[in-house]
Amino acid sequence: MTTPENGPPPNSADHARTLLEFLGEHRSALSPLLIMSHDFPDPDAIGSMYGLQHLVQSAFGIEARIAYSGIIGRVENQAMVRTLRIRMHRFHPVLLKRFANVALVDTQPVFGNNSFPGNRKATLVLDQHPGDTPPQAGLAIVDPGCGATCVLVAQALLQASADIPARVATALAYGILTDTLDLYRARRGDVTQTYLEVMRHADMRALARIRNPLRSRKFFSVLGRGIREAVQYRRLVVSHLGLVDAPDRVSQVAEFLLTYERAQWCFVSGRYKGRLHVSLRSVHQDAQAGEVLRNVFVQRTQAGGHGPIGGGSCRIGLDAPEEKWSERERVLTERLRGRLRIRSTTEPRKPFAS
Ligand SMILES: [Mn+2]
Numbered sequence: 001m002t003t004p005e006n007g008p009p010p011n012s013a014d015h016a017r018t019l020l021e022f023l024g025e026h027r028s029a030l031s032p033l034l035i036m037s038h039d040f041p042d043p044d045a046i047g048s049m050y051g052l053q054h055l056v057q058s059a060f061g062i063e064a065r066i067a068y069s070g071i072i073g074r075v076e077n078q079a080m081v082r083t084l085r086i087r088m089h090r091f092h093p094v095l096l097k098r099f100a101n102v103a104l105v106d107t108q109p110v111f112g113n114n115s116f117p118g119n120r121k122a123t124l125v126l127d128q129h130p131g132d133t134p135p136q137a138g139l140a141i142v143d144p145g146c147g148a149t150c151v152l153v154a155q156a157l158l159q160a161s162a163d164i165p166a167r168v169a170t171a172l173a174y175g176i177l178t179d180t181l182d183l184y185r186a187r188r189g190d191v192t193q194t195y196l197e198v199m200r201h202a203d204m205r206a207l208a209r210i211r212n213p214l215r216s217r218k219f220f221s222v223l224g225r226g227i228r229e230a231v232q233y234r235r236l237v238v239s240h241l242g243l244v245d246a247p248d249r250v251s252q253v254a255e256f257l258l259t260y261e262r263a264q265w266c267f268v269s270g271r272y273k274g275r276l277h278v279s280l281r282s283v284h285q286d287a288q289a290g291e292v293l294r295n296v297f298v299q300r301t302q303a304g305g306h307g308p309i310g311g312g313s314c315r316i317g318l319d320a321p322e323e324k325w326s327e328r329e330r331v332l333t334e335r336l337r338g339r340l341r342i343r344s345t346t347e348p349r350k351p352f353a354s
Contacts, residue, residue, distance in 0.1 A: 011190040015141045016155040022139040023060045032063040034099035038107040038114045039070035040247050043080055044148045047175025048105035050086050051153035054168045059160040067091040069115040073246025079213040083206050084167040091115050106149040108135040112301035126152050129306050147191040150175030154198040169201035174210055218245050226253035231348045233337060235264035240329045244270035247277040254279035267336055269329055274318035276328055280310035296335045
């Protein structure tokens, strides 16, 4: 990590310089490069992978391929990939043998949310999430204040004075917008500045199409279930969705329920392919939602997050009986209530059941 002995902490422009230096120095050794992110990539992950691919290819002649694990579940994310024609390959472990160089963006090797082996050294790590230990990598840039990993990539592209195609700029802008809640969570001037500069190259019509997608019947039925089944424990709203058609439904419902005027925390779970996926959201911008969730889970690596956003998953088993699923949902909710010190003596209510 680049941390000067004194002076202000490095901002995205400093990080971009470090990244460009590294890429310039090792360019021939880095090709071909496999670019990965966390499983079930979100717009910041997709935008960072796509932006980094364009940067290394166009400015350094490094051949690069994007691989993703999990599915692209949210309809906005599917629209992003389709509208911007982003070429993403399904991850397969054989790629780790074929590519000597792997770049990880928006995640880190030891994080439990990706398909990269935790004990392998990455070539490059670009991330906004604070970790317990510095990542094992040829170069690791971890900047928890940058708002979105896309900010680091966008700043490097701007500095490389590479021509930024509208499709790449739109992906980066959308990644920044989603991770910073429309810049509401942009805490540093260089984050907003980077966004404005990359926005000048973006395609506003494409961005509008991505942000206002048509939704499937499934989406509404899961949302309806999430609302009906929601249980309120004072300032905490909990909803267990049961089986979902994509893990992203969990965060979508959590974000929606958080807009309830009496909610300060939302905890939502969903069952997908033998795993229980959970999302935690808080209205408090400085809430350590990731840390809260790590305390709630048995294994700390099963959860993560930053600021008011936390997520995680744990294996229950494809053929696990209903009791095993509901017991885990109950235990996680209990532990979360303990952690948030919400011990209501009254019976929990279903505020939207009727
Ligand atoms: Mn991110």
